[in-house]
Amino acid sequence: MMRYYAFGSIADIDSLHLKTKNNPVPLNDTDVIVRVEAASLNYKDLALARGDLPLNNGGGEHVPVSDGAGRVVAKGSAVTNVELGERVVAGFFPDFVDGNPNGSEKSLGHELQGMLSEFVRLPAHALVKIPPTLSFAEAAAFPCAGVTAWNALIEKGELGHEDTVLTMGTGGVSMFALQIAKAKGATVISLTGTEAKKAVLRQAGADHVVNYNRITDWDRAVLELTDGRGVDVIVEVGGAKTFQRSLNAATFGGRISAVGVLAGIAGAVDPTSIIFKSLTVNGVFVGNTRMLGDVVAFYNTNALHPVLDTETFRFEEAQAAFSRLMTQQHTGKIVIDVSQDTRNKDKDPTHRT
Ligand SMILES: NC(=O)c1ccc[n+]([C@@H]2O[C@H](COP(=O)([O-])OP(=O)(O)OC[C@H]3O[C@@H](n4cnc5c(N)ncnc54)[C@H](OP(=O)(O)O)[C@@H]3O)[C@@H](O)[C@H]2O)c1
Numbered sequence: 001m002m003r004y005y006a007f008g009s010i011a012d013i014d015s016l017h018l019k020t021k022n023n024p025v026p027l028n029d030t031d032v033i034v035r036v037e038a039a040s041l042n043y044k045d046l047a048l049a050r051g052d053l054p055l056n057n058g059g060g061e062h063v064p065v066s067d068g069a070g071r072v073v074a075k076g077s078a079v080t081n082v083e084l085g086e087r088v089v090a091g092f093f094p095d096f097v098d099g100n101p102n103g104s105e106k107s108l109g110h111e112l113q114g115m116l117s118e119f120v121r122l123p124a125h126a127l128v129k130i131p132p133t134l135s136f137a138e139a140a141a142f143p144c145a146g147v148t149a150w151n152a153l154i155e156k157g158e159l160g161h162e163d164t165v166l167t168m169g170t171g172g173v174s175m176f177a178l179q180i181a182k183a184k185g186a187t188v189i190s191l192t193g194t195e196a197k198k199a200v201l202r203q204a205g206a207d208h209v210v211n212y213n214r215i216t217d218w219d220r221a222v223l224e225l226t227d228g229r230g231v232d233v234i235v236e237v238g239g240a241k242t243f244q245r246s247l248n249a250a251t252f253g254g255r256i257s258a259v260g261v262l263a264g265i266a267g268a269v270d271p272t273s274i275i276f277k278s279l280t281v282n283g284v285f286v287g288n289t290r291m292l293g294d295v296v297a298f299y300n301t302n303a304l305h306p307v308l309d310t311e312t313f314r315f316e317e318a319q320a321a322f323s324r325l326m327t328q329q330h331t332g333k334i335v336i337d338v339s340q341d342t343r344n345k346d347k348d349p350t351h352r353t
Contacts, residue, residue, distance in 0.1 A: 004117035005318055006061045013049050013322045016064070018315075024121040029076035032124050034088060036070040036338045037136035039115045042144040042172060043260065046325050048110060055110070066092050066108040068115030068338070069130060069139035079124040087130040089139040089296065090115065091289030092147060094126035098290040107286070108143075115140075116318060118338060128293045131300035141306040141333040142296055144286055145172030150295040151287035152235045152257030153180055161185030163232035166222060166249060168212075168242065170197045173259060175307040175332040177235040178204050180295070183302045189222055189231060200331050204307060212242075219245035226251070230277075235259055240267030247273045255280045307332030314340055 001020045008015035024033055045065050047053045055062050069089040072082050082088055091097075093105040094112065108114045130139040152173075153159045165181040167174045167190045174190070181188045182205035190206035192198060193213040201209045208225050212218045223230055230251035236243060239261030246256055247269070258281060274281060299306070309330040313321035315338050325334050 002118040003315070004063055005065075006063050007049070007055075012051055013319055013326075016049065016319055016322070018318075023119050026074055026076040026121065028123075029078035030124050031076045032072055032079055032082060032088075032122050032127060033074035034068075034070040034090065034120050034122060034127075035073045036068045036115055036118060036120060038070070038140040039065050039068040039336045039338055040137075040140040040145075040172075041321055041325050041334045041336070042066060043262070043325070044144065045109060045114075046322060049322055050326075053110075063113040063115075063117055064109045065114040065116040065336075066110065067140050067143040067145075068108075068120070069136045070120075070339070072127075073119070075124065081124055082127050082129065087136065087139070088127040089130055089142060089292065090120075090122050091126045091128065091292050092143040092286045093288065094123050096288045097125050098288050101285060101288075105285075116336070116338070118315075126289055128289060128296055131296065133300050133303065134296070134305070137308060137312065137335045137337065138306050139296070140335060141172065141176075141308065142299075143292060145333060146176045146295045146299075146306065147287040147291050148173050148259055148284060149176035149180055149235065150291055150298070152259055152282075152284045153177055153184075153233060154294075155287065155291065156257050156282040156284055157233040157235075157255045159184055159186060159233055163187070164189065164226055164229075164251075166231045166234040166246070167191065167206075168235065168237045169193065169262065170200055170331045171237065171262075171328075172333045173237055174235065175204060176295075178206055179304055179307070180298065181233075182206075183298070183304060186233075189225055191218055197331060200307070217245075219248035222249040230254060233257070237261075238263040240264040243267070243269050247277075247279065250277060250279050252277045253279070255282065257282050257284045259284050309334045312337055 096105045164187040189208045190201040191212045198209045234256045237260030241263035
């Protein structure tokens with residue numbers, strides 16, 4: 001029997017309960033069973049848990065959380081891309097392997113049963129091997145936030161090494177964006193609303209840090225820092241209340257990746273600067289499994305490690321992990337240690353803690 005978490009029929013954090021059921025088995029010859037070692041939380045998991053987003057799972061039991069990493073413990077006869085015992089991380093949209101989205105993509109922990117479970121059944125094409133440089137906890141950070149930052153900067157943002165990038169806050173997506181941009185040679189201006197978090201941004205390589213609560217016209221500060229030119233690429237996670245300032249802070253020909261809505265979903269935007277500055281505004285909705293492989297390989301090649309929050313949670317503490325995400329006191333990714341099987345991890349010389 002395995003343990004897993006499920007919401008009641010109405011999702012809210014208090015209704016999240018540990019349950020048990022039989023371990024999954026491969027149903028198709030292309031299925032893989034993964035023993036989950038670590039899961040990480042995203043803002044979307046919180047939005048679903050608070051009922052801000054509909055579950056879209058057809059009713060009934062719902063297992064939350066999109067991001068997880070673990071070890072292959074069983075596989076169907078046609079699976080050739082992963083071996084038994086191999087360390088793997090799963091794509092956010094298990095069946096979105098490559099190419100462009102068409103609206104039919106289904107994500108783990110939303111339309112599909114999620115990763116807050118000791119074992120999961122996944123299609124083999126959803127899996128990316130974890131390189132030895134990354135721990136399970138680090139690998140579990142990538143599927144949503146890492147892929148989104150990669151898509152926003154590299155695929156849609158067409159980042160060049162002489163570009164200047166603007167990131168917002170110290171959450172999962174933004175810390176990935178900061179690390180990727182610096183490793184690509186870009187200059188990075190990072191916003192934070194929390195004075196104490198400035199040091200984390202500087203440590204991760206930010207060239208300039210601006211407190212958006214103290215300097216509310218931060219678009220003007222960004223222009224001053226770039227000698228009036230503005231930034232080339234913006235990873236826009238604020239939404240309604242930050243978008244106009246992002247348009248103001250962009251340079252001629254700049255690229256804005258619209259990623260998040262932390263500061264609300266409705267608000268007026270004057271589109272004239274999009275026109276006059278020939279800006280490109282791209283919507284980014286995570287990305288495909290090929291991108292997951294690319295960003296994981298980039299971290300491996302550049303000896304990078306995702307920024308994990310200072311607090312890690314045991315499997316039994318999942319509600320507390322959601323509460324931590326809600327307070328926005330975290331930095332980077334909040335990880336839940338699902339297996340807590342230190343014996344198993346100690347046996348693995350590649351496991352990092
Ligand atoms: N489109 C996609 O594919 C996609 C994928 C992942 C996430 N998202 C969205 O992107 C956003 C960020 O996600 P996440 O998982 O990285 O969130 P997160 O880890 O919860 O990030 C929260 C952090 O963002 C900062 N923040 C809060 N309000 C802000 C504001 N008004 N302006 C600037 N920064 C602000 C705060 O950092 P400081 O304390 O440092 O200010 C806060 O700690 C969410 O809206 C999420 O839904 C979208």
